[in-house]
Amino acid sequence: MAVSTLDNRNKECVDACVECQQACEACNYRCCAENPEMAECARLCLDCAVICALCVTLLSRGSKWAVRLCRTCAEICKACALECERYDADYCRECAAACRRCAEQCQQMAGAGI
Known part of the structure; x- marks a missing residue:
């Protein structure tokens, strides 16, 4: 995602959220x-x-x-990763990995209080 107006502190989290959203949509469809x-x-x-x-x-x-929403997002992303990791399908594994990255970025964002 090329967003030049975002603060660099937000950009990594936004990118992780976009990647996770797309992976979750794809996983949902395939499931x-x-x-x-x-x-x-x-x-x-x-x-x-x-x-x-x-x-x-x-x-x-x-x-x-x-920031408050990032905390909630991290929690939901962790739960989604755990659920997706229960399955051997490639799309579930990809979704779980994207969810883990997003949870980490959202936790960092929430911790920074930006």
Whole structure:
């Protein structure tokens, strides 16, 4: 994501959120299409994608609520990673990795209080 107006402190977190949102959307679609037993994984991926998109919006605006939302985003991303790691599908593994990166960046953002 090429966002030149973002503060560099926010850019890494925004990029991680965008990557996680896209991975979660892809994982959700594949879970629903390929294995109905992965319904919880699919639902959690949707929740994670939505919270990541909202983080991008608030971080891009410099909203005072971004830090609080980043804390919540990190929590949801960790839960999504744990769920996706239960499955051997490549798309689940990719989603879990993106969720872990996003959780780390959001935790750093929340810890910095920016």
